[in-house]
Amino acid sequence: MADPRRAIPRTDAVLGEPRIAKAAETLGRDLVKTLVVAAQGRARAGEIEAAAVVDDVLARLPATVASLRPVLNATGVVVHTNLGRAPLSPAALDAVVAAGGTTDVEFDLDTGERAKRGRGALAALAAAVPAAGAVHVVNNNAAALLLCALTLAPDREIVVSRGELVEIGDGFRIPDLLAATGARLREVGTTNRTSARDYAAAIGPDTGFVLKVHPSNYRVTGFTAEAGLAELAGLGVPVVADVGSGLLGPHPMLPDEPDVATALAEGAAVVTASGDKLLGGPQAGLLFGDATLVERLRRHPAARALRVDKLTLAALEATLRGPRPPVAEALAADVRDLEMRAEALAASLRSTGVEAEAVSSTAVVGGGGAPGVDLPSAAVALPARYAVALRLGEPAVVGRVVRDRCLLDLRTVRPADDATLREAVRRCG
Template structure:
C-alpha cells in the first residue's frame, strides 16, 4: 500500500477551496495559510484523515483577525472589568463602523479648514451635564486625574483623605499615579474618619487642589465619617471630585452612588468620571467643570498624549445621544421578567435533556460602581462541569459557580440573546 500521506491535499488546492479563499480575502492570506499548514501537519501525524484537511481548516477559521473573542456575559456583573466593562449599544457600534474610514474628526466640511477635534462629542457631553461650564475627554479616568495633577499641582501638594487612597485594579494605586506627576500627597484624617477641619488644617501656599475620591469596590462601615464636596469648596483652592463610575445624574436604584451633576452642584471645580461604566460607553475619562480650569487642562502638553481616537469619540457621542445602553437596560430590568425568562429557558433545556433549573440570583454593578449594592436577579442553574465547556464554546459564555452549580445570570444577558444562550448550553449536554 502507498503512503497515505500522499493523499494530503496541496496547500494551493486547499487555499483555492471557495470557503477558504473567501476567508483569505477578509482574514489575510498569511493567517489562513498557517491554518492550512497546521491541518496538513495533523494529517501527517495521523490525527485526522487526509480528506478532512479542508473541513479542519474551515472549522478553525476565526470570525475576525483579532484574537479577542465575543463573550456572552452571564456572570451577573453588569460592568465586568475582565470582560471589557460596558458592552456598547448598537448605536455606538454603528458609529464606530462609520468612523472607521476617513471622517471629519478635525475638519470642517463647510469651510474646508481645520476644525475643533471631537466637537460633536463634546457638545453631546455638555448637553448631558448642563451644570458643567466646560467639558473635556481623555482616554480613561486615571488619565483625567493625571491631567488634573499635572496641570494644577506641579511641584505642589494634593490634599486627600487617607481613607480615599484607593487601589484601582491590577495593582495600580491612586497615590502612585498622582506622585508620578511630581505632585506631593498631603494625607489628612484617618482610614475611617476625615472631617472638613482636617482638610482646612492642611491647606497652605503649596496646595494645588483638594481631591475627593469615591472609594472603588469596597465600603467602610461602622464608626465612619467623611467630608462631602460641599464642605470643601470654601477652602480657597480648587476641589477635584473623582466620582469614578460615570453616573452623570442621580439614579433612583443607586441613591448612594455619587454623580457628576450633584458634585458640580455642590461646588466641585472639576469632576472626573469613567465613560465605560454606568454611562455604558467606550473607555474614556470624562472631565467636567470650571471653564478656565478645563481650558488649562486641554492646553497642557500632556493632553495630546492622553487624547482619545476618532472611534472613541464616535462611540461616546452615540452613547450620549442614542437609545438606552445595555448597562442601563440591565440595571433597570424587572426581576419578574428575569424570572419568567429563566423559567422558560430552564424548561426548554430540560426538554433537551439538560439538568437545568430556574433559581433566584443576585447581580451587582461591578467596575467599582455602587459597591455593596445587590440587584435581585434570576438565573438558569446547570451542572458546574458545564462552565468550562461554555467558556470554550462558540460563542463563549461565562457564568459563575455557586454551590457546585453554574449559574447563568440573566440580568447581564440581553433578552435577544436567550436563544443563543440556550443553544450554547444544549451543545454542552
C-alpha cells in the same frame, strides 16, 4: 505500500479551494496559510486523515482576524471589567463602524477648514451635564486624574484623605499614579475618619488642589466620618472630585452612588468620571467643571498624549444621544420579567434533556460602582460542569459557579440573546 502522507494536499491546492480562498480574502492569506500548514502537520502526524485537511482548516477559521472573542455575559456583574466593562449599544456600534473610515473628525465640511476635534461628542457631553462650565475627554479616568495633577499641581501638593488612597485595579494605586506626575501627596485624617478641619489644616501656599476620591470597590462602615464636597469647596482651593463610575446624575436604584451633576452642584471645581461604566459607553475619562480650569487641562501638552481616537468619540456621542445602552437596560430590568425569562429558558432546556432550573439570584453593578448594592435577579441553574464547556463554546458564555451549580444570571443578558444562550447550553449538553 504507498506512504499515506503523499495523499496530503499541497498548500497551494488547499489555499485554492473556493471556501478557503474566500476566507483568505476576509482574514488575510498569511493567517489562513498558517492554519493550512498546521492541518497538514496534523495529517502527517496521523491525527487526521489526509482527506480531512480542508475540513480541518474550515473548522478552525476564526470569525475575525482579531483574537478577541465575543462573550455572552451571564455573570450577573453588570459592568464586568474582565469582560470589557460596558457593552456598547447598537447605536454606538453603528457609529464606530461609520467612523472607521475617513471622517470629518477635525474637518468642517461647510468651510473646508480645520475644526475642533470631537466637537459632536463634546457637545453631547455638555448637554448631558448642563451645570458643567466646560467638558473634556481623555482615554480613561486614570488619565483624567493624571492630567489634573500635571496641570493643577506641578511640583505642588495634593491634599487627600488617607481613607481614599485606593487601588484601582491590576495593582494600580491612586497615590502611585499621582506621585508619578511630580506632585506631592499630603495625606490627612485616618483610614476611617477625616473631617473638613483635617483638610483645612493641611492647606497652604503649596496646595495645588484638594482631591476627593470615590472609594470604588469597597465601603468602610462602623465608626466613620468624611468631609462632604460642599465643606471642602469652601476651603479656598480647587476641589477635584473623582466620582469614578460615570454616573452623570442621581440614579433611583443607586442613591448612595456619587454622580457628576451633584458633585458640581456641591462645589467641585473639576469632576472626573469613567465613560465605560455606569454611563454605558466606550472607555474614556470624562472631565467636567469650571471653564477656565478645563481649558487649562485641555491645553496642557500631556493632553495630546491622552486624547481619544475617532472611534471612541463616535461611540461616546452615540451613547449620549442614542437609545438607552445595555448597562442602563440591565439596571432597569424588572425582576419579575427576569424570573419569567429564566422559567421559560429552563423549561425549554429541560425539554431537550438538559438539567436546568430557574432560581433566584443576586446581581451587582461591578466596575467599582455601588459597592455593597445587591440587585435582585433570576438565573438558570445548570450542573457545574457546564461552566467550562460554555466558556469554550461558540459563542463563549461566562456564568458563575455557586454551590456546585453554574448560574446564568439574566440581568446581564439582553432578552434578544436568550435564544443564543439557549442554543449555547443545548450544544454543551
